[in-house]
Amino acid sequence: MEEVLPQPLSAKDKSSFAYLTIKDRLPVILSRVADTVYRKKADIKDSHGEDATEELKFIAGCISKLRNEVQTNKAIISLNDNALDTGVWNASIMAVTEKEGEEPKWFKTPWLYVECYMYRRIQEAVWQCKVLHELDPFEDQKKKAFTDSEEAIEVLLHYLKDLTEKTSTATEEDKEEYLREFLQIALWGNRCDLSISASQENSQTESILDQLHHLEPNILINDTDQVLRCLQSSSKNNNIDIILDNAGFELITDLCLAEILLTCGWANCIRMHGKAMPWFVSDVTSKDFQWTLSSLSTSSRPAMSYFGKLWSQRLENCSWKLTCEDFWTTPYDFAEMKTHASSLYQSFRDTKVMIFKGDLNYRKLLGDLDWNPTTPFEITLRGFHPAPLCALRACKADLIAGLAPGQKETVENQDKKWMVNGNWSVISFCGKSNQ
Template sequence: MESVPQALSARKKNSFAYKTIKERLPVILAKVADSVFRAKTVIKENHGEQGQEDLKTIAGCVSKMRNELMTSKPLIPLEDNRSDTKVWNDYLEEVAEREEEPPSWFTSSWLYVETYMYRRIQEAVEKCAVLKQYDVFQEQKEKALSDSHEAVMILLKYLLTLVQEIEEGKKIDTQLLFKEFMQVCLWGNKCDLSISAGLENSQKSCPLDQVNTLRPYILIDDLDTVWNKIVSSGPGRVDIILDNAGFEVATDLCLAEFLLTSKLATSVNFHAKAFSWFVSDVTPVDFENTLQRLMMCNSMATDFFLKRWKGRLEDGTWKLQVHDFWTTPFPYCEMKSRSPDLYEELSKSKLLIFKGDLNYRKLLSDLDWPTTTPFETSLQGFGPSPLVSLRALKADLVTGLQEGQVEKVAAQDANWMVDGSWAVISFADKQ
């Protein structure tokens, strides 16, 4: 096994990582403060004066943190009573001991600092009296889903036709369709509000057309290997570790339905975040809101799938799960030691589908691996079950590339590692 390279804290010296901390994160915090200000009328109507006081609490906490960030103050312990507070505070001490100084915004690892910011935002919510379930990013996520309405409807109508053909016993090319839905899920990941600092970033083009036009931009395509694994191991449970709400989670639901209808899977477990995370990540409320949005659409496809998917949630062929580990700063190679219960649960799966950039960064421990390092090596032993990562590149790390591939793609696009235009479908099976 290759030696573990230096942690990506060294990336703070390059322009992309420095810009992320210095520019993008303050913008996200500013937008939080703005959304809180604009919500005060509605919150007062629904929660009275205490609701308004809670908004002031959130705004004050966010403003304080933004000042700490801009001046690179030391990171401070959390003061709320969430179930994960001790885990975060213990890790703060662990990092300080390892680095021999208190961690701060511009000196500690990018992954830690970025995740810490979102946990601090949640701390502000936890300190509220009546708004403890408030999602500071809800308005942005709902707009992203609403603006993607046409693309979602195209996908649902297409899926409805396929489901009807399968259930009528008509012959279909299951392998081809499996690859198609996996690629739709892959490119749905382009719609990431944390990358755009919360600015509009919805899906407005036909997702099925994208499968063909964007195929040349997939740098690693292990779909044949994933397909062979599914077929050889027989139907079983598939787990989807969700990323973004809005259009992307709609593509995940469609993939899950195809897997079950085509009998490639017997059940699907979805893994959501416990609270607002990286602006657009899926929480249980976002998952439910997606289904509620379907109720507002008057079409045969939405009526069909709303009834079908509610039934799946009731009979257990679909399950929505939440675990605190997903909203911690830890890389996934530490899951077995830090959250053995989650690791054991994932080991029951036939295939783990990790969505998006942050999941990929955590799979690679956010380390500065040489790009030609085998993907499985960069997992550092993580592998409770066979896994595949569907990821549009939005951070400057990637493994599994061929010699010379970096130079070739860089000649076409100088920002290829960070602009979300290129992607990987990377598979690993240590079993």
């Protein structure tokens, strides 16, 4: 008998994400994109000439049209650019139409799908430009999120430097404690998310180290012991993959985790995965990654400068690697990776563990389906097991899996918005592999 899956989440089913109702959040983001484009007018004209100014008007017009389509619940339309993934998206639109029996619309079609489609439409406007085809509409916001967090970044990196200088004499128990701590640092770094806050300011202004003890009781699922057992296993695989989420402070916490994994001997190579285009406002692109290392390297703050230079060397000697595969910005969730990105799926077969960061990756792991919260995490992956995997996720969307019976009701009595406000989290692990 064919397994019956839960229904996908849609705008009409769920009331809210973190700060705005999900029907309202996308128009707000689009308005901010249009405003950002408009404010760039003088700088773009000075640096690129009059043709670029006309292209800015074109982009702004596309964004305004898209915002109107969202607000009036128009049908999802095909893409018109000539990018490598255009055919993939247009084929998916046809497939959704056939499945639903009508043209997909913003408030009825599965929410994950239309949200991804919106960001791809923004990129369509950019890619149709000749002069501004590399424009990132979210670049200024991502950079500000980093610079506004510099004090907290310096405190964290100073602490990391002290720890890494001790690793040569550290006991195995010490190294385990380092990993536990930096898993939680990377976990709570995920609260800084510009797409959830509708691209409003969202930086880290306090030391995350001072918050860990207070936040630990809010980790609803903590599979750190299973992650440790996986890392300590006699596997011949010495790679660890981190599927990144947000730029800014969160990226720094991810790089700190990568450093601990490497210097403590848990892996010989850390492979990090970013997005191939600007995505969900603050997701890490290759350009964001390189800008971050450059900003660290040239900082007057000593720990930032130290790690900026060290991490640039790690990329050069290939103990760290960064790739930005197209699959991460396609309409597919991760259970479809084996079919639609088989080479990427196969590439994970030599990894010790995959670490998925953030809410969007979590939603794609679970297919953004309305699971019963007590459904085991492994079941919600629907066969996606290329290697052991761990999800580090602050809760910002109306879905979760792996809770104990009664746990949902208990936390709901403490915090009515627990599923969406980023104050609760999970460290979920699945050790099963289809190798």
